[in-house]
Amino acid sequence: MAKDGPKAGLSDLRALEIFVSVAESGSMTATARRLNMSQSGVSQVIRQLEQALGVPLLDRSVRPTALTHPGHELHHRARRLLAAAADAAQAVRRAANVGEAKLRIGLVDSLAVNVGPALATRLREAGGGCLLLSGQSLSHVDGLRRRELDLVITSDTSLVEQEGIAAEPLLAEPMVLVLPADYPHADEGLERIVADLELVAYSERAALSRQVALHLSRLRLQPRCNLAFDSTDSVFTMVGAGLGFAVTTPLCLLQGRERLRHVQIVPLPGPVVKRHLSVGYHVGEFDVLAKEMVSVCRAALRADALPALQPLGAWLTRDFWLGD
Incomplete structure (x- = not known):
């Protein structure tokens, strides 16, 4: 037997769940079916919420039912409250290992x-x-x-x-070029670099590899590539040995910082491209x-990464976005 809703108020998470369902489905019938309630029970909960707040939450003159401006505000905040409640329950269970x-x-x-x-x-x-x-x-x-x-x-x-x-x-971080330390044409553009050196790539299992390949393709560049690795250390080791160039990011530089003494780091030519x-x-x-x-x-x-990038080049943090 379908269960009617509780007496509704903002302290009632079940009532807020019912309201969010109506708001997102546009239908009291669909909400009643999903939550195993009667349609009249759903309608009662919505009206009790409206009475408690003193404002209409739904525009019942249109089909499907639409939210009023106060309804949109409650929908936004109710979703956050329900998510916080779910997170709290999960945290308590994790703490108790139950x-x-x-x-x-x-x-x-x-x-x-x-x-x-x-x-x-x-x-x-x-x-x-x-x-x-x-x-x-x-x-x-x-x-x-x-x-x-x-x-x-x-x-x-x-x-x-x-x-x-x-x-x-x-976050968003700019892509950068890693070249052999003794490569003399770093300032002559990607076309020259691609003509001179192979690409030492990240493996296809890395999202960064796909983004680098897409960027080079948009520039109509097709570098030779016979070396690809999962490990940043391996990529930088190959570049340091003069076997090619790599496209990477500041965080990857810090990950492989022990291998940087045999390479040079320069900005990626052209518009800033970010990961x-x-x-x-x-x-x-x-x-x-x-x-x-x-x-x-x-x-x-x-606290740690951005200051550590400064000795490698102050420009590395210029286009680094952390929600600022």
């Missing part, structure tokens, strides 16, 4: 090196366990989609194309935690 597996977070290698300790410390303080899994972006997005991961920090642009997946922007990193998660799950992860990562990058 009915909840460890939180599984995938992040790109270059970010793991730079913010991994700060992120792990914060998650440990929040209670419960977590698994931080570093690796290539493309496998992380697939893992999130299959629910093998709970959250990811990735540069894979396909993240925003996944149905039911939300993306919280974290964007975002926190990905399923819509309605871990919304608050995703924002907290962004905050923790940005604080760690401002």
Whole structure:
């Protein structure tokens, strides 16, 4: 038997869930069916909310039902409240280790090196366990989609194309050129560099590799490429040995900083091209935690990564975006 709704108010999360469902479906009938309620019960909850707030939330003169201006405001805030409540419940279960597996977070290698300790410390303080899994972006997005991961920090642009997946922007960093230390034509443009040197690429499992290939293709450049690696250290080692050039990012420079003494780092010629990193998660799950992860990562990058880039070239941070 369908259950009628509770007496509604802003302190009633169930009432807010009902309202959000009506707002997003445009139908009390669909909401009643989804939440196992009677249609009259849904209507009663909405009217009680309107009475409690003293404003109309729905425009009932149109079909499908539309939100009024106050209704849009409540919808926005109700979603945040419901997400926070879900995050709180998940955090409590993690802290008690009851009915909840460890939180599984995938992040790109270059970010793991730079913010991994700060992120792990914060998650440990929040209670419960977590698994931080570093690796290539493309496998992380697939893992999130299959629910093998709970959250990811990735540069894979396909993240925003996944149905039911939300993306919280974290940072944007400019792409840079890495050349052999003794290469004499660094200031003569990409065409000359491509003519002289092979591309030492990241493997196809890395989202950065795809972005670099797309950029070079747009410039109608087709560099020779017989070397590709998962590891930034390997990429920089090959460039340092004079075997080619690479396109990378400031965070990758810090990841492979021990290999930089045999290379030169110069801006990528032409318009600034950036790698964007975002926190990905399923819509309605871990919304608050995703924002907290962004905050923790940005604080760690401002405190450690950006100052560490200065000796490599002050220009490296000029186009680095951290939500400023």
